[in-house]
Amino acid sequence: MNIGTRKILDRSFTALGIGSIVVMAMALLIVLVPIVTNGISAVFFTGTVEHRKMLLHEFKRGGSETLTSEIATSDRYRSKVYDMLTRFETELDKMEPEKKREYKEKYSQVKTALQALLGPLPGDPAPMLTRFKYGQTRWEKAEEKVHDLLYESKWDNSDPNVMSKEYFVSRALGFQGTSLAPMFPYVSENLENMLIPGFTVYWGFITDSSVDSHFFGGIWPEIQGTFFLAVGAMLFAFPLGVIAAVYFTEYAKPGFFNSLLRSANSTLAGVPSIVFGMFGLAFFINTLKVSESKSVLAGALTLAIMILPTIIRAAEEAILAVPKTYREASLSLGSTKWNTIATVILPAALPGILTGGVISLGRAAGETAPIIFTAAVSVGSAIGLADVFSSPTPALSWNIYNLASEHEAASQIRHVQYGMVLALVSVVLLLNLSAIVLRARISKKLKG
Amino acid sequence: MLMTADARESSHSAPAQKAKRDIYLPPARKTVTGGGTAHISAKEFSVYYGEFEAVKKVSADILSKYVTAIIGPSGCGKSTFLRAINRMNDLIPSCHTSGTLLFDGDDIYGKFTDEVLLRKKVGMVFQKPNPFPKSIFDNIAYGPRLHGMNDKKQLMEIVERSLRKAAIWDEVCDRLDKNALGLSGGQQQRLCVARTLAVEPEVLLLDEPTSALDPKATAKIEDLIQELRGSYTIMIVTHNMQQASRVSDSTLFFYEGVLVEHAPTAQLFTNPKDPITEDYITGRFS
């Protein structure tokens, strides 16, 4: 091959390499950017006076003096709305029955929309659920609710051949000529005065418990649950995996039994995680009865079984990569086999073993299926360390799924879900990053 | 120490290069006191890799406190024989032995022999320097710690003494906490010698300890062997016949697994009995 073609080949391979890295980086960005921007909105957002009220009442947090004056201002503007409502109600009383029925239906829709926007109206009975005790706490949600108040959504299904289409009808038009008509422009013009939006940084999203199944508050129980489960799984799987790897590489005699064990281990690595979930339920809870029902312990054990093959494999490879000369040097100094493993082989293999461990830790933190039947609940408070043997826990992975598909008002609290996604991604990234740093440090120490 | 500066000097004055045989003239050596008994003795000793007999019915006595060289063409079983003495061959599953190999009168391959104890008494330095990826201090202290020494001060004494014996103390005394892999190849090899000495063995097995080193580092290792001669029983495998003649008192010549000739070094190099030996030392075959 002449030098010209060789150079062209070299360059094109370099270009190919750079190209594929760029594509990968772009793909990563496309995934990460929405996760980060959406997720961050759980902590940084435009909050309303309702949010500050909620913080004070539910979490005893925030300055009550400024809040009192804010509430006074907002009440002043709101009272006009309430006045208009009372005036309309007396007007409604005097109407003819025919008209009365027609307006009553519409009026109750208006009231519901107002309650959603501003919280309970004067004279309403105190709501049972916390979510109904406050108006909209987030400004972007408030804007959506104002739209619901001003416009009635209707569906156009006149043409059976096309999908029915949504269209909006102004409610103000429906109340034209009544005393309620001015209320609509008033609300849309004075919304800021009634809700007093302001830039809010809510770190409590990370450290608070949730209130009323994630309507308010934070995701601390989930973060803690994920932490307990992942670390618990590691406590079981890491020592066991390393011991198994030492056995396979150092002690096992090659033969039928040994190759059977090895192929079983490889097979286990490919088993879908939902199977581990079922296994955990059947074995740890129903058979071994490590706990009466779901518990952190059962979940951690299930996750441990799931990540065990990965840890064993990584540790095996790391141990096999230790130069034979270290072993010879140690043995020739009169070291026992066990001592050689403990003081020379394992320390030299540590970077590889740890990498495998932390990657598994990330996997344990992220998996949903294994904990569905063994450890996860959709809502709950943070559990104490002493409760891990008996209590189930919320966890990020499971609650993301739950909020996305099973929560009764998922669309109301998308920001919580995004926040959880970001938290989970951060936890996993952080773990992997710490693996890289740890590995680099130990390798540097080993290389001198 | 055991040797005067003059004696050391003379051991390295290069012999005249005129006649081929002249370079094998033995150097002036100090006298050895208290040695000369059979420290290791092989009787009809064979080593097999599976079916293959790599060392064939070797019988020889290795004298205590003297330096014994093993020479022979590549693949003739030198390393195999050497590694049989401290049972490093145990690491190779297919390897087994027959005949007897005695250390201080005890059968090395006897049923009740503790190979860990044996290796403590029979230290080995390998062809390629193999320090642990630990600090220089921890490398030397590895053996003593293993055998129960934990006192910091005593450890430090042992480390210094061993490094001094291996003639590397001056080069590393200010960086004992640095990783040993940062040393040069020659320094690493002397460190390995020091590491072996720290265990206070009775026998030192050196398998081509200088094959990876430059002439200067080689000279240092050879000096070292001269220094240690008289205190340890030393066996050295080498491909360098000048080296064998410079450092050893007696020499074993192996050929295809057979011990062809075993004689005092001066005699073997100047007046070999066997024609194969003669062919080999005169370089008539590779």
Ligand SMILES: Nc1ncnc2c1ncn2[C@@H]1O[C@H](COP(=O)(O)OP(=O)(O)OP(=O)(O)O)[C@@H](O)[C@H]1O
């Ligand atoms: N692990 C092993 N398995 C099988 N055969 C082996 C093994 N190690 C060495 N041999 C064989 O045993 C014979 C002697 O090998 P040995 O390493 O002792 O030679 P040597 O004299 O040290 O050679 P060199 O000078 O090249 O180091 C050779 O034929 C070699 O192929």
Ligand SMILES: [Mg+2]
């Ligand atoms: Mg060899």
